[in-house]
Amino acid sequence: MQVMINGMAEEVPEGVLVAELIDLFEGNDYNLIVEINHRFVHPRDYRTFEVKAGDKVELILPAFGG
Amino acid sequence: MAGGRHRKQELFPGLGTEGQAALARSTVLVAGCGATGGTMAMLLVRAGVGRVRIVDRDFPELTNLGRQLLYDEADLAAGLPKAVIAREKLGRMNSEVEVEGIVADINPGNVFDLTEGVDLVLDGLDNQAARYLINDAAVSRGLPWIYAGCLGSAGNVMTVIPGRSSCLRCLFPHPAPPGTLPTCDTAGIIGSAPVLVAGVAATEALKLLAGSGSLLTRGLFTFDLWSNTFRMISLPDPVRTCPCCGERRFEFLDGRFQADTETMCGVDAIQINPPGAAPLDMAGLAGRLDPESLISVNDYLLRFQAEGCSFAVFPDGRVIIHGTTDHGRARALYDRYIGF
Numbered sequence: 471m472q473v474m475i476n477g478m479a480e481e482v483p484e485g486v487l488v489a490e491l492i493d494l495f496e497g498n499d500y501n502l503i504v505e506i507n508h509r510f511v512h513p514r515d516y517r518t519f520e521v522k523a524g525d526k527v528e529l530i531l532p533a534f535g536g
Numbered sequence: 537m538a539g540g541r542h543r544k545q546e547l548f549p550g551l552g553t554e555g556q557a558a559l560a561r562s563t564v565l566v567a568g569c570g571a572t573g574g575t576m577a578m579l580l581v582r583a584g585v586g587r588v589r590i591v592d593r594d595f596p597e598l599t600n601l602g603r604q605l606l607y608d609e610a611d612l613a614a615g616l617p618k619a620v621i622a623r624e625k626l627g628r629m630n631s632e633v634e635v636e637g638i639v640a641d642i643n644p645g646n647v648f649d650l651t652e653g654v655d656l657v658l659d660g661l662d663n664q665a666a667r668y669l670i671n672d673a674a675v676s677r678g679l680p681w682i683y684a685g686c687l688g689s690a691g692n693v694m695t696v697i698p699g700r701s702s703c704l705r706c707l708f709p710h711p712a713p714p715g716t717l718p719t720c721d722t723a724g725i726i727g728s729a730p731v732l733v734a735g736v737a738a739t740e741a742l743k744l745l746a747g748s749g750s751l752l753t754r755g756l757f758t759f760d761l762w763s764n765t766f767r768m769i770s771l772p773d774p775v776r777t778c779p780c781c782g783e784r785r786f787e788f789l790d791g792r793f794q795a796d797t798e799t800m801c802g803v804d805a806i807q808i809n810p811p812g813a814a815p816l817d818m819a820g821l822a823g824r825l826d827p828e829s830l831i832s833v834n835d836y837l838l839r840f841q842a843e844g845c846s847f848a849v850f851p852d853g854r855v856i857i858h859g860t861t862d863h864g865r866a867r868a869l870y871d872r873y874i875g876f
Contacts, residue, residue, distance in 0.1 A: 477765075501712040503692075503756065505769050510756075512775065513709055528767065530758050532708065533685035533692045534875075535720035536572040536662040536730065 471523035482521065489516040496529055503530040541632070542584050555746030556584060560632075562745040563587040565654040567642060567670055569622045570594070571727065572684050573660015574606035575734035576741075580658075581626045583742060587634040588626065591650055592619040592660075593641040593864045597843070603727035641864040642666050644791040647673040656741055657681035660734075662720065663871035664711050665793060671696065671704040672786040680744060684737035687718060689726050689762035691733035694771075695740045695752050698781060702771040705780040707756065711793065714810040714853050714876040715821045721842070721872040722824040728761055795876065797863045805858040806866035810876055816853050821874070842873055849874065 471484050475495060482491060488504055488511055496502060504511040505528040511519050521527060540546070546556050562585050566577045569592040581588055595617055596607040611621050623637030640646060642661075651657060651673050659682055661667050667683060674681040675698045683694040683704055696703050736757055743751050756769040776782045787793060796809040822833040822840075831839040831846070838849040845859035847869075855874060857866045870876070 499716075501708075501717055503707065503758070503769065505767075508770060510707075510769055510771050512706075512772075514777075528769075530692075530767075530769075531687070531690065531718070533687040533690050533733075534662075534664045534667065534717060535685060535687040535725060536568050536570050536660050 473521055473524065474526045476528055484523075486521050487517060488519045488521060491521055491527065492516065492529065499531075501532060503532055504528070505530070541630070545583065550748060550751075551742065551746050555742075555748070558746045559584050559742065560586045562656070563589070563654045564741065564745070565589045565591065565651055565657045566660050567591055567650070567657055567666070568660035568662060569606070569618045570600065570660060570662055571603040571605070571725075571730035572686060572734050572737070573658070574604050574618075574622060575731055576658050576660055576684070576738045577622060577626055578606060578629065579734065579738035580741060581630045581633045581635065583738070584630065585633065585741075585745065587636070589636040589638065589650070589654065590619050590622045590626070591638040591640050591642060592617065592622070593639065594618050594868055596621065603725060603730055605727075605731070641867060642669060644669060644789050644794060647789070648677075651677065651679060654679070656744060658737055658741060659684045661685075662868075663876060664717060665788070665795070665871070665876050667704060668711055668793065669788040672780055672788040674698060675703050675781045676784070676786050676789065682737045682740050684733045686729040686733045687720060687725060688723055688760075689729050690760040691729050691736075691758070693733055693736045693740065693753070693757045694755070695744070697749075697752070699774070701754065702774055703778060703781040706775040706778045706782075707771065709779065711876065713816075714795075715816045715849075715874050717875045718824060719872055719875040722826075722875070726761070732759065732761065795867065795870065797866055799861060799863075800856065804861055805856055806860060806863060808855045808857065808866060808870050810853045810855075810870075810874075816849065816851050818849070818851060821849065825873070840873075843869065845869060847873065 569590045596611045617639040619637035619639045626635045678698045755771045759766045779785045793811040829840045848856040
């Protein structure tokens with residue numbers, strides 16, 4: 471199925487979970503802010519939240535510099 | 537009053553003379569006075585916030601000058617701490633503002649004194665751990681604070697109003713393990729990112745202090761100037777299971793996440809033991825360092841040098857920094873290059 475990740479169309483497996491998406495695209499980096507269809511996804515839900523076809527996913531690196 | 541210092545600001549309908557008077561009655565803590573903190577401090581002092589307390593643990597250095605707008609080459613030669621230089625320069629920008637400069641590393645032992653009597657805390661920090669500590673202190677005493685972080689060409693800003701909005705731990709329940717986050721010293725940064733972060737955070741501060749709290753952002757503002765992305769992420773109400781604002785467990789105030797530092801006997805070195813030691817990804821950390829600074833890496837030891845010190849990093853997260861006996865400097869170097 472196709473989803474948009476950070477504005478780019480990507481093919482991902484049906485029923486992919488947020489955690490699996492992070493593994494695929496961000497190399498197991500769970501220190502991310504995840505937003506799907508403009509809704510924040512809490513880190514505790516990464517292993518249960520299923521991504522659907524057409525979802526708009528934003529994977530954002532937190533910034534802790536100053 | 538015509539011709540007054542803040543006339544243009546008072547003409548702005550969002551503030552007016554009442555808002556300006558409210559700013560003059562306010563006290564703000566700027567925690568960390570580097571690129572983001574220094575710019576925020578300049579904006580608040582010039583805007584006429586009554587009292588601005590600056591706290592910073594560092595000295596300016598050459599690699600700061602590209603983005604830390606408060607400092608210049610003469611400051612490098614003077615060898616004074618940033619908080620002292622900031623107090624001096626900010627005082628010249630607006631002598632009507634009471635500016636306090638405190639040279640200190642923010643820790644569980646001093647965070648309550650530093651936040652005493654302030655209306656708002658602005659985040660100009662350069663590491664994750666101190667932000668969790670400020671979050672704990674602010675939530676525990678019901679004090680608003682503004683998270684403002686940057687990296688590369690990107691930045692995040694979030695206004696935390698305890699009891700009304702999400703806090704930092706609603707967003708990031710647990711700190712990333714040491715050595716897993718990029719820092720400005722490993723991933724780089726451009727000067728415009730902290731300026732934008734500081735501008736957004738200082739505007740949030742003006743709204744809050746001048747009584748326009750209903751106009752505060754409700755979420756996380758995030759941007760990347762290089763890819764031209766600007767987003768406001770809506771956040772849910774405070775998370776009931778949040779360890780900090782939900783369950784009111786202030787684990788960073790307890791000091792359990794504070795890195796231990798100890799002087800190494802007989803050598804010019806300090807050992808740092810990070811909290812909650814997790815195995816370090818040695819190759820990953822080596823890959824984030826400037827290749828020219830790297831001396832050697834294997835499964836047992838990573839050695840690199842930076843800022844006149846040499847670092848020995850062990851897989852259990854322990855780091856020995858040779859070339860300093862100053863615990864605050866060692867902690868700052870750890871935050872910059874290993875990251876926590």
